[in-house]
Amino acid sequence: MYRIYDCLATQHDIVLVLVAIAIGLGGIHTAFNLYARACMGRLQQRFAWLFLTGVVTGGGIWATHFIAMLAYDPVLPVGYEPVLTATSLVIAIGATMFGFSIASVAGPHLLLSRLVGGLVVGLGISAMHFTGMMAMSVPGVISWHMDIVIAAILMGAVFGMISLWLAGPARTPKQKLLGKVNLTIAVATMHFSAMGALIVTPDPTVPVPAQLISQQYLAIGVAIVAALLIAIGFVTALVDRQMRAHINNRMHILGDSAIEALVLTQNGRIIDVNESFLRLTGTKQHDVIDQDFLARWLPETPLAFQQGNLNYVETSLRLENQKELPVEVIRREIPADDIADDTTIFGLRDLRERYAAEKHIRFLAEHDSLTKLLNRTTFNDRLSEALQESDETGVPTTVMCVDFDHFKELNDSFGHIAGDHALRELGERLGKLISDELTIARVGGDEFVVLLHHQNRTNPNSIKTHTQEVAQKILDCIALPIFINQENRAKLSASIGVAHYPQDGADAESILFHADLAMYRVKQSGGNDVVFYSSEMDEEYRFKRQLASNLRVALENEQLELYYQPQCHADDKEIQSFEALLRWKDAELGQVPPGRFIPIAEETGLIIPLGEWVLRTACFEAAGWDKPLGIGVNLSAVQLQKHELPEVVAAILEESGLDPKRLELEVTETALIHNPARSMKILSDIKKLGVRIAMDDFGTGYSSLATLQNFPVDRIKIDQSFVTKLVGNAQAGAIVRAVINLSRDLALDVIAEGVETDEQANFLTDHDCRAVQGYMFGHPRPISDYAHIVHPQTPAPETAPEPAKSGKKPANRHSGIETV
Template sequence: MNSLTWVLLAVAIGTVSCIGSVVLVIRARDATDKSRWFWLGLAAIIYGSGVWATHFVAMIAEAPPMRMGYALGPTVLSVLLVIFGAFPAFVLVLTPSPTRLRRMGAGLILGVSVAAMHLTGMAAMRFAGTLAYRPEYLVLAVGLGMVLSALAWRRLADFPAVSAVGEAGLLLVLGIAAIHFIAMAGTRYVPGPMAASGAILIGRNATLASAAASAIAIGLSLIVGLFDQRWRQVRLEAARLRQLADCTIEGLLIHAEGVILWANGVLCDMLDMDLASLTGRDVATLAHPHDLPMIRRHVLADSGSLDEIAMVGANGRALSAEIASRRIRYEGRPAGVIALRDTTDRRRSAARIEHLAFHDTLTGLANRARFDDALAAMIEAATVAQPLSLLLIDLDRFKAVNDLHGHLIGDQLLQHVASRLRRLMREDDLVARMGGDEFAILCPKASVEAATRLADRVIETLSARFEVDGQVLTIGASVGLAMAPLNARDAATLMQAADLALGRAKREGRDRFCFFEPGMDIRFRERRAIEQDLRSAIEADALDVHYQPVVDCATREIVGYEALVRWSHATRGPISPVDFIPIAEEAGLILALGKLVLEHAAAAACRWPAHISLAVNLSPRQFHDPNLGDDIIAIIQRVGLPAERLELEVTESVLIDDSSRALDILKQLKAHGIRIALDDFGTGYSSLGTLRQFPFDKLKIDRSFVQSLGIDHDATSMVHAILAMGTSLRLTVTAEGVETELQFETLCASGCDLVQGFLLGRPAPSPEVNGGSPVPEGDGAAPGLARHRRVGLV
């Protein structure tokens, strides 16, 4: 081999060692504190070995023709000097946030180390002669080596970019070459008389062997570094995969044959466990026992399906999750990844939505939808031996509680009612709130006796006093009871039967229960038929208005008439108001009927003398219409009846049922000039309170007291008390239901203002008959009373 070949070989060895040392320095920068020293030491060994091999291979190209060798001690020392010099230089390079000064310091150390190795290696040479050095060459060589070694680290921030690594390796090898070749250019071999001598000499072949061994060590170190770099890339890829997994909303775990290798933070939070407690654990231990087959299927295979499983978190906490799985490679080996999305809140919300869909929000009882579903299912299973009982419950006096105490107390009362009803139920029974103050109970497999006992307990329980927010309240309950298949074989018919029984219980005085009886259905159909005919009669204006006179006790003259509606059915004949007025109220026909009566009566009253008043009754149901006051005013204005001639009669139940709205309407009417009379006075339980609520113009004594005058001492005393109270409050008092002379005389003698009843005149069509006489002779008036009537009334 010629000299150029040896030079190129030396440069190649130096280049490989420099690039390798740079790669290992990069590896040390990215390593942990413990492994960083290993990689820095390995980088120093590769760098030092490369520099030493480069020096001695290059020396072969430049050796003099005389026989020569190397002393072992200085030779070993030379390699140690560069290795131990490179280590602190590399440490200085990796100092956090390296400045230009630190890089210059690292270059200075490397330059001095390489120069020391060069001079020590030259001093190890043994030949017949001596070496002569030119100092300026040595200074230039060492200075240039320092500068190039310092510049090698200027792109440290760009590592591990290939261009930055290549540039650093090139500058380092140029620094080594500059020191060696410039120094050698200033070195002369001076022959002498002395032969080569020394302690232990190594020859050229030994030098080549050492250089070859260094090259092999460099190569092996580079291979280790490259394999580590690849392994580090694999681990970095796995780390990036874990970082990406932590950004997902699913819990992820990676496993090898079911053993957890890693889990992301989402899964740790989901299970309330840390990564250390999950790593090494069997995936199957996370699933509820009944879902073990499913999770094992996801562990053993690449399942493309999305399933839902129950899981067990820390401390046995139950949760649910959607699960999906895939097969992947993790850190270079086959593995599986399982994705778990927590659906606990979603299932809880779905359960809440389902609960709201089938339960009453106020009481928590089943609502109408769930009741209907349960009724349809239970009635299908009902048999004669195991019948189904249906109880419909309507609270008594609940509306009065709502009006007197407010809806908040009313809602709390309903919650107390629901709680009491729950305590009465068997496991298979269902209690539901149907709406408002209506409840229903379904009792499957309940005998007649059991249903009767339950109805009694319901009434007894709901009749007991309630304490709500410091208020002691007393209500009651009416119950309608029907059974399947005894009374019905389908849900609609059973509901109708129970409703009919409930209606009867309410009509018979409430706080009681009634069984459905077949006759109820007939009466119900009869009632519906009357309702349809009444609707048609109202639409056709086929009802009549009759007028009953009101007489002044002092003058014994007619001072007004009370308008009363009458219905003569085409086929049934006359139907009593006692029968059709409740039907009109329940069917919602009372508003139209009330307007019809008022319109006819007001039009008729316009033809009467100006001092004759008109009295018209108002049903409590009419006050449900917020436009009632406006409609009444509009009617009398349209027909031309002065407001002061109209008197509207209302009962106490008007103010009890809806006191706020009723008072507003009554105040509106009174402000317009219409007079208001309190009808059936003395029969309500809060009459004095009612008089305080609203300034009435008149009181009407109920006929039940009048008919007992002179017979019942208590009734007589009540009449006298009412008359005295009316006088004290400056209210006109009218007694209705006067049928005998004794009653009439007693009332007049007691100071009653006005009277009406069959003695004074029965209700009749318009008073225009018989030449304008208000009430014709022979109509049932009391003897001697007719002579006091004025004639010529229209």
């Protein structure tokens, strides 16, 4: 070590040593810039850049060596043999070019290729050095300390290997700096260590060839070669860098303008990203460069995508703290060109908004938009799954149909906005009851369905108890008052029908149908209750369906008929008018009471054509009477809600030619309160035609006094329920007297229904009720039995059917069509 130091300190010109090091640094600096460029692009371009790298690196090292040789003073005159000097330059260029070429090879043995390439460069430096030393000629004998020679060669080889290992592809400033520093150390340590091993023994007898290159000429030549090579390499690298920077800048602008995140990789490692990727991941560019992109950011991608056999995938982007972000990734391979090596570009798009939109769309498709509960389609799917599970486990499944009582009245009273508000609030309440065993859905209007899983319950009593408990929770939930406005709160109730699978049905359709039947049974009983399905309900439904079908056929085939009941003057029993009453005798079922088929007609909508047929038939019949008696026709609640009713009445009067004053339309208080405003408008329009309006069943409905005040009524009919109790019931008598007095004070006509005895007739006559109707004065009969009344010239029948000794008028309170 001392010998090396002594040689450097005493036998070298320090200025020239520093110049040599500076030239070496310049050449090596330019060389690594060229090497970085040689590591990318197409194969033919790589060869060109590697050749230039070898020329600049070898020439720079050769120049460094010979300038350092010029700095060495052996005390003897020195000359240089031209062929060996040129050979040393060729060795330097060839070795460095070959070494850098090996190091630039990418593949599975990347580290090995860099180490081998560095070894070749290190050994090439040694070969160039000793070849150059062989070119030196002095009048003396040259010998070596072989231990120092070996150490010098080893140091050059080791630092050469370290240089290309740390430099890698020389893409980052850090990689380039490490490569330059270690290669400079390799050149310097190898050269000056080897010079320390040199021993020159003067010997005048040693001949010196005449064709030697003097130190002056060598200095000029070395300076020219070094300057040209370094300048060529520097200018070439500078031009290429500027061109690449321009292209990269344009690509960066283009990439940063993209909404999608873009990542460029080579050999799986990131070489560039755009701003969208940095924003998406919350990172800085220097943090992600040279990372293994798929392993670090997309570890869950399938193998086919990683190998390039699949170009699209939806996966998760791994962020910091193990957070994951849903993304879609597109992979595109970019072949090598004159500028860059084979590159893979990944385009990433954040899927959070799309997933949220898809989730919202699925929610809208599966849920009711008003209540946020499940809709009919989704419920049916859940029901099918539940029935399949029930088949597998043997545990029954329960379905409930829930319908709010009098919900239409809430809409009519406060408007549909209030109704929607009520449904929203009820939906929110019911939604809080939903659990793993309870599913609730809205299937339309104010109709809801419930699916109840009994889990491990198999005992029938336990299942029934569980069902009743759940149903009661639903009833209690619905019964809470609902805020409508500052002045009003609505309190609803519900009717719940229950059916069990498989006990009450073999499939989803039958279970729902039977639960619906049970719910309608609750409705018919007044609501606010729970009813379990039974087979009798199905029989009743089938009977109603048959009845509705037969009634439709009877209407189409004119198999219906009207009976007429007299309405008489109380004093002389003279008939003043008739009330038309519908009768139906079915070929299969026999005589069907109106109280049986009228409600079914209202449920099925047949009441509209049926009521029009009754009105038309009665008007045409009355128009043909010789005696202009009045004719009374009942209107149902459904008819009274049809805006076109006044036009229908007017058309029938015109077609039949009946004087409007002879027609009296009877309506019930119950029919009027469904929609008071609409009823008022319709009755007012009918009244303008000259038709009389009678209030039927007065006293049995709602707010009778308000009804008389607000509606255009001409006559009041005292309900038979009061007339029947006249004898022996002081309260009934008081009510009848009050109604008669009220009618007189309001200048309204009054008629009592259901008069059957002399005591009843006498009471009414004594209290100034001048019109009566009942079995005492005549039964409902075909008009032919009253032909002598309506056609006075027709003789009276010799015999007439005996009037019933007693009988009550079974009026149908659900319909305006009389059911006597």
